[in-house]
Amino acid sequence: MNIFVLTGAGISAASGLGTFRDKDGLWTHFDPMKLATPEAFARDPNEVHAFYNMRRRNLIEAEPNAAHHALARLEAGLGARGGRLFLCTQNIDDLHERAGSQQVTHMHGELLKARCVQCNAVTLWHEDLSIETPCLSCGCAGGLRPHVVWFGELPLFMDAIYDAMLDADLFVAIGTSGSVYPAAGFVSEARGHGIRTCEINLEPSDNARRFDERRYGPASEAIPAWVKDVLTA
Structure with missing residues (x-):
């Protein structure tokens, strides 16, 4: 059985x-247009870096859950x-990997990586970033940004994602x-190809x-129970 x-x-x-869009989510406290767009980074990179530095430190302190x-x-x-599990995440954290998942596709990038807009090098990065931080590959300062997909940018690995979806027997959306x-259109894409679909969510x-x-x-609670059902079926 192949599960996406x-x-x-x-x-x-x-x-x-x-989370981002719940009643107490991040975007109720922060304006995404000022913090998560290429235009915001060009206008005020210090503010954008401060926001993602905060999130990076928060992630480093976090632990994967059940x-x-x-x-x-x-x-x-x-x-x-x-069989095969194709695990595609909208999340920019690394908690799937820390929990032991071997293959994770990050369609929105990864917070613990930095990308240089000058040379396009992508580097593992756990420290704070600033406009003074030099790129480890080309040495240029001012060009490093979080390796995340901002509003207005295209998600990553879309060809591989659609190929894996069409190879699946079951499509499952969790916590979205x-x-x-x-990503919100994946369920319709799956249904259009006769793939069974399942949602597991808080609401x-x-x-x-x-x-x-x-x-x-x-x-x-819901995911361990569902995984047990799948593996004992």
Whole structure:
């Protein structure tokens, strides 16, 4: 059995990482147009760096929760049966990897990496960034930015994502709002190709009616229960 799993901010909430569009989410406290666009970075890179430095420090202190660990077990369990888990995340954290997932596709980039706009080099980065920080590859200062996809930019790895989706027997969306495209459109794409769909979320997403199966509850409880059902079926 091949399963395509899409994860969003809800899976990392129990690890202390904020969601974005809930009533107390990040975008209720911060203006994304001032912090998460190429134009914002060009206008005030110091402010953008300060925001992502805060988030980077928060991520380094966080730990994966039971939901992350359950998906790592699912990957191993499916592989042992000759199947495959394609784990695609909208999250820019590394909690899936820290929980033991071996293959993770980060369609919105990774917070613990920096990208140089001068030479395009991508580097692992756990420290604060500033406009004075030189690129380790080309030596230029002022060109490093978080390796994340901002509003107005194209998500990463889309060809591989669609190929994996068409190879799946089941599409599962976990902890997503169902409002951010193109990810919000994945369920319709899957249904259009006759792939069974499932939503696991704290509450119904914006596109919940598009799913064949729906399970609701905290991710740290709902995901381990679902993974157990899959692996014991």
